[in-house]
Amino acid sequence: MSFFQKPTAKASAKTATVDPSLQPWVEKYRPKTIDDVSAQEHTVAVLQRTLTSTNLPHMLFYGPPGTGKTSTILALARQLFGPDNFRSRVLELNASDERGISIVRDKIKNFARQTPRAQTVASDGKTYPCPPYKIIILDEADSMTQDAQGALRRIMETYARITRFCLVCNYVTRIIDPLASRCSKFRFKPLDPTSTSSRLTQIASAENVAVSDEVVQTLISTSQGDLRRSITYLQSASRLSTSTKPPTPITPSDIQEIAGVVPDPVINSFAATLGIDGANNDMDVDDGPAAKAKGFDGIRSKVKQIVREGYSATQILSQLHDLVVDHPTLAAQKKAKCAMVFAEADKALCDGADEELWILEVALQVHKAVA
Incomplete structure (x- = not known):
């Protein structure tokens, strides 16, 4: 030709x-x-x-x-x-x-x-x-x-x-x-966990990817009803797993890393610093001095530590918000006060405010509300 x-x-x-x-x-x-x-x-x-x-x-x-x-x-x-x-x-x-x-x-x-x-x-x-x-x-x-x-x-x-x-x-x-x-x-409604789990298991089986129930649950929680996002995370995790010989098992922390969410132990430790204890029965909380410190200095130290890890302020506050709202023993009035603080922070961050200052502001206000 x-x-x-x-x-x-x-x-x-x-x-x-x-x-x-x-x-x-x-x-x-x-x-x-x-x-x-x-x-x-x-x-x-x-x-x-x-x-x-x-x-x-x-x-x-x-x-x-x-x-x-x-x-x-x-x-x-x-x-x-x-x-x-x-x-x-x-x-x-x-x-x-x-x-x-x-x-x-x-x-x-x-x-x-x-x-x-x-x-x-x-x-x-x-x-x-x-x-x-x-x-x-x-x-x-x-x-x-x-x-x-x-x-x-x-x-x-x-x-x-x-x-x-x-x-x-x-x-x-x-x-x-x-x-x-x-x-x-x-x-069109967000997909329920059962439908998402069924579809992800089917795809993993077709692609010969071994995933545990914990990994599937992490995919569901990080994607929040978005099936497309959860399938993309699964494919990324599969590629990460097969990049080594022999392939390494996929873990929930791998999914959280790919999804860009803050790991549960970090959020739980932050919540404990603010005085929100027992949010989760299996809380993996850092027992170091920063986690147990009270007052302004302890909270500021914890905020600096989290910000240095490079996590997004919006993501940190979103996960902290979910933890507070779903807390089994926190009084409704305290939850309402915290929700107002999160709303103000969301507006400020959308307007381009400083991330570290607003994480500190929210942390102090939440600590005051739950005290």
Whole structure:
């Protein structure tokens, strides 16, 4: 083949093929059908019915990150159109990159106005309904400007017969009311620990990664209902484990290190310094003089020690907040006082305040509240 010769379609397809072993696990184990979607029973049940009738409304998927919003609509589109027609019938745009009114007027409008042919397609030995409309998926639609959302409203009305829209967002309040009222809303909840544990165990088994129950629990607690994040942490831990010969076992502390959270012993020791004892039955608390010291000097010394470790102030205060709020014996009034302190600190840190000073401020206020 000449240097300037255009590559054939066959050659292009070969180059586009990705070796599954090099794929991120998030993509490799993305649900292929609606039935594979974890923990969103109500949404799955409604969409299953639309598969039989092929009468799809405009849709608005909203909920926290990593709960399966984009995966669900992509799985639905694959089941409707099949692999052969997927590219011609589905337009997926990330609105955080392409959020202006020009994209809506040009790219989206041009795709929406094309009339598809109604047909039933057989591919891969399966029959796909391939209904007479296309789907436009706007990921992160809450990042679109008000003008772009306003322009989109008219396009949704004009081409409703041949085009369906699916808006995917984290914050439904950022979608203008006229746009939201044209869509069927589907709320995606953070995944419950059982569903997350089941999915992580399944992936670990498929990848021949040995994980203990403690590691799975740590993955769940650090990801806070975000399945995508927990799968990413598991893959990172697996690579870290296999980087040595023989492979080292994955431990909960490895997961915490990868996730960037403050290790439990550090937070428990800090809490003990502030006078919050017995927060956890298996508290691994440093018994050194700094941990037991009382008053301003002891707390300041402890804060300096934690800051020197390089932990994020937001992360420290977030974990300390959870420990205080979930404390089994702390009085509700004391918890309320502490919560106000954490709220003030969060606002100050968002405004760019000094991290060490605010950790010290929170530590002193919490110590005073629980005394």
